[in-house]
Amino acid sequence: MHWPGREEKEREREEKMAFLLKNCSSSISSHLRSKSQKTQDALSISRRGFHVEPGPREKALLAEDPALKRFKSHKKSVWRLKRAGDVLTLVVVAGCCYEIYVKAVMREEARKEAKKSA
Numbered sequence: 001m002h003w004p005g006r007e008e009k010e011r012e013r014e015e016k017m018a019f020l021l022k023n024c025s026s027s028i029s030s031h032l033r034s035k036s037q038k039t040q041d042a043l044s045i046s047r048r049g050f051h052v053e054p055g056p057r058e059k060a061l062l063a064e065d066p067a068l069k070r071f072k073s074h075k076k077s078v079w080r081l082k083r084a085g086d087v088l089t090l091v092v093v094a095g096c097c098y099e100i101y102v103k104a105v106m107r108e109e110a111r112k113e114a115k116k117s118a
Contacts, residue, residue, distance in 0.1 A: 054062070
């Protein structure tokens with residue numbers, strides 16, 4: 001069914017939408033750009049103003065301590081323990097899936113047996 005003027009109305013509607021989208025998106029993006037420039041300027045000024053070179057005490061605290069060197073292996077053992085936990089989790093999940101599968105197969109076989117005997 002063809003309505004007179006329908007195509008013109010649709011074209012007008014599309015033109016209005018295109019106009020709104022074009023104007024709104026450009027104004028929003030320019031607004032966001034100006035906001036981000038203002039915050040970047042403020043952050044760079046504040047960082048420059050507060051930077052202080054660490055003193056000798058801070059440098060000594062940040063330096064590597066040979067007495068703590070033997071505890072470096074702690075990180076590796078934690079990683080191994082985490083990996084073992086991940087493997088155990090996978091094994092348990094696989095076992096559960098297998099049990100569910102076995103129960104489903106057994107139930108299906110029981111149904112077939114019940115149909116045959118009935």
